[in-house]
Amino acid sequence: MLDTIGVADINALFDEIPDALRGASLDRLPDGLPEQAISRLMRERAAADETGLCFLGAGAYRHHIPAAVWELTTRGEYYSAYTPYQAEASQGTLQLLYEYQSMMAGLTAMEVSNASLYDGASALAEAVLMAVRANRKARERRVLLADTLHPVYRQVVEAIVANQGIELEAIPAAEADGALDADSADGFGDVAAVVVQQPNFFGRLESVDALTDLAHAAGALLIAVVNPVSLALLKPPGMWGARGADIACGEGQPLGIPLSSGGPYFGFLCTRKAHVRQVPGRIIGRTVDLEGRSGYTLTLQAREQHIRRSKATSNICTNQGLMVTAATIHMAMLGGEGLRQVALACHHNTARLTAALTELPGVETVHEGPFFHERVIRMPGPAGPILDRLADRGLLGGYDLGGHSPQHRDQVLVCATEVITAEDIRHYAATLGAVLEELHHGQ
Amino acid sequence: MSEVPSDLRYTATHEWARLEEDGTVTVGITDHAQESLGDLVFVETPAVDSIVQAGEGCAVVESVKAASDIYAPVDGVIVDSNSRLTEEPELVNGDPYGEGWIMRIRPEDPDSLEELMDGDDYEHMITEEEEPD
Amino acid sequence: MGNDALIFEQGSPGRRATAQAPGHLPAPDGIPAAFLRQEAPGLPEVSELQVVRHYTRLSQRNFSIDTHFYPLGSCTMKYNPRASNSLALLPGFLDRHPWAPTRCGQGFMACLWELQDMLAEVTGLAGVSLTPMAGAQGEFAGVAMIRAYHRARNDDARTEILVPDAAHGTNPATAVMCGFRVREIPTDSDGDVDMQALREAVGPATAGIMLTNPSTLGVFERRISEMADVVHQAGGLLYYDGANLNAILGKVRPGDMGFDVIHINLHKTFSTPHGGGGPGAGAIGVGERLLPFMPLPVVGRDESGEYHWVTEADRPRSIGRLSAFMGNAGVLLRAYVYARMLGREGMSRVAEFATLNANYLMTRLRQEGFQVWFRNRRASHEFIISFRREAREHGITAMDVAKRLLDYGYHAPTAYFPLLVPECLLIEPTETETREELDGFVAAMVAIRQEGIDDIDRLKGAPYAMPVRRLDEVRAARELDLAWRPGDNRTTDTSTATRRAK
Incomplete structure (x- = not known):
């Protein structure tokens, strides 16, 4: 191919680039990896990121994807x-x-x-x-x-x-x-x-x-x-x-x-x-x-x-x-009725979730009036430490509204989509109960 | 070779202008312009009563491959625009100097039309443009 | 090619993909009727197999890199390694919620942090932000930073962005979105920016210049250092449009050329998929003085090696956020995998083989008598041929050749861009094609030209072997039909029955 072009070596193809600009050593770039090595690295990293039960929404929602x-x-x-x-x-x-x-x-x-x-x-x-x-x-x-x-x-x-x-x-x-x-x-x-x-x-x-x-x-x-x-x-x-x-x-x-x-x-x-x-x-x-x-x-x-x-x-x-x-x-697979069932399931699950959580002392819903598939609940104290302790137990409990406005720091936005089961909801309520108990006793 | 009526005035940006008896100026794009744009698919006409300055873009013609501004040839006020073009942009291709007119302007100074090119000058200009290099 | 009816037209009332239905739930209590939908949304009512068959068949009506040589100039259609895709789709990455705490994301963030660092090194810049979701958004971020920089110095007179006349349309469009006026700089006959015109254009109103190097004309801007000096001395900044970075990756760095800010099309140079038009990723890199203005979030690493999000609290002068979360995060993972597989040696090998393939193909086409536009210049990773002569002598236009190439099983090169060159094709073979593929393309080009000389009318009718012949674009724009509606007539396909019978 070089003969066809009429040059002696591949570097000659870059002869229009001024010499003064060339030759950076690129020391910070690592050596190349074969596919099996990068696969192993990525698998380790992905495994480290695995999270358990997730009740987060706030703009991104976990749904079943066929x-x-x-x-x-x-x-x-x-x-x-x-x-x-x-x-x-x-x-x-x-x-x-x-x-x-x-x-x-x-x-x-x-x-x-x-x-x-x-x-x-x-x-x-x-x-x-x-x-x-x-x-x-x-x-x-x-x-x-x-x-x-x-x-x-x-x-x-x-x-x-x-x-x-x-x-x-x-x-x-x-x-x-x-x-x-x-x-x-x-x-x-x-x-x-x-x-x-x-x-x-x-x-x-x-x-x-x-x-x-x-x-x-x-x-x-x-x-x-x-x-x-x-x-x-x-x-x-x-x-x-x-x-x-x-x-x-x-x-x-x-x-x-x-x-x-x-x-x-x-x-x-x-x-x-x-x-x-x-x-x-x-x-x-x-x-x-x-x-x-x-x-x-x-x-x-x-x-x-x-x-x-x-x-x-x-x-x-x-x-x-x-x-x-x-x-x-996805839409073709679910159709209008399938999508409506997903919406209903999300809505029912979030209603069940908030009902279960607000049975705990000091936990209550913040707003009355109609909602869809996501709700704000008030915790008996600042939400940050509570959510941290839930995460320690492999449970992402919701979105901390204090992040955007300090006066809402005891409020959490929760969402339970159709992938959440009744058992998951019971687990969240029980875990939150235990965490609140711990915090109450200053542990 | 495209048609260049001798009784009209022309701009370098391929608009034509005609002084009407009531003192208004009718404006459209030239045969040469519609030919080089190809089949028009949309014309956006200016709002009546808007004030325009010579050289100001006040309408848009759109083909599949291009969109071009139409510039006011003179200072003045828009008194009418061709509402048929909304549904039938092809009128500009079929009859650029007649049913394909775009807007009517009441000029601030009717004499300003004299500053535009006449048919001979415009024809000369587009012939030069078309010369193969 | 089988049934090409719309998915809507294949349905039957009440038909559903039963495995996908979560059940039969009652209407919700607590939502008053006034808030509820009364009419069905008109989505398809089809079975799962119908969906799978329909979209498998539709896929077969596409050209793609995986199926065809795709030498689309300025788009860098090179092979997208499968590993990049499958590793970005590992469950740990895929299921992570964007609001999950950073401690449940150290693996993901490590990849991003290292990608930031590798991109900074290979472009010669001080910092990188990965959030822009496409090249155009990277451009937006870059020019918005230029604006923020001048404003922070109370230098409000800088209202103009200079753009070469050969530039991509996004450059002027971006400058206007950022509130600037655009001033075009002409190109000289060798394809370089006209230095004299540049000197005359710069001044106290110059906010910056947007350049692609190698330029959209497929040649390296040889006086780039001089240009950088002229613009910097006038107080402006230099923006590098990374559309053509593939040509020089690891060979010469934008930072060393004097650029203050760049965007990198990760979907070109770092081989993330084009996906039928996206998602892209337009990471930006900046020199020291623009660091405070970078869009957020950026990944930071503290002394203990833990990764965190750099936010507004750390960077109060940032131009802000361009996406709700972390840009096209999954695309960034694909780019990371690709970059790690290449490594130091591999990066410059990309530029070398991309340039070798382009120069080989250019030489072969010139030997066959095609008109190479800048014949005394070295091609970068792409080059232009013009059909001006063939159009004049035989009526063969660049469009005719482009359409006929499809019948030969080659995706057409970019046609009629750059706008400065008449009847042009912009050809970019990329580094991942074999010599045999390039030779086959040359043979097709020669055969097509001969067809046009022999029978121009037949050439004008191309393509013949595609699912459709040339489409009526004028009708598409005049009689807008942008959505199927329940009750619409079936697709007007008078020829389906006959074609099926064949």
């Missing part, structure tokens, strides 16, 4: 394909993405879906940017975020829209209620968009009908942040209020994506047809070929960075194709 989902998803034809720019050679991925868009549109009761974004939090940031672009009537670039929104989502929105001259303000929540008070809100003023999460960060259900109507009365677009599993049971954003939400987005992880320390997951974003040209990211359309057969292709590409450059709707190039492959297969 075995077929990842068997199919990791087929090389999905796993090692690129973005479907050559449509004729990518009909598999393209049709699958069209099916995904159809499923998400059905689940959210919205008209269109994109082919996914990075994760739930960044999808919300993109939704905020999109709403400000789409709402041409709004005089102010002001966006209201519910106080009951996931606090990390708020941080991500702040980081991503920071340099766009968008003002982010909070809609306060009633502390005792853990939800927004739609009755006492006397209008939202002049805003471009309002962000409401359902169920909210604390698992409480918001009065989404009233909030949506309030937002529309203020001339704002309503952005719904939703859990896709909950939508099999709860009223979908497209049906909220008199006119429905304008954008629905959220974290796709509950649809067949493993927890995997936080990623890769995927974000979804659905909207009305009227706003489709403001949507960030990829969109697949159905069309016909030269012979009149149905086929699928990327469409509306002129919105995207590779064509529109500095005027693109976003700088996004990729979606989370492989994650969406899994989610599509």
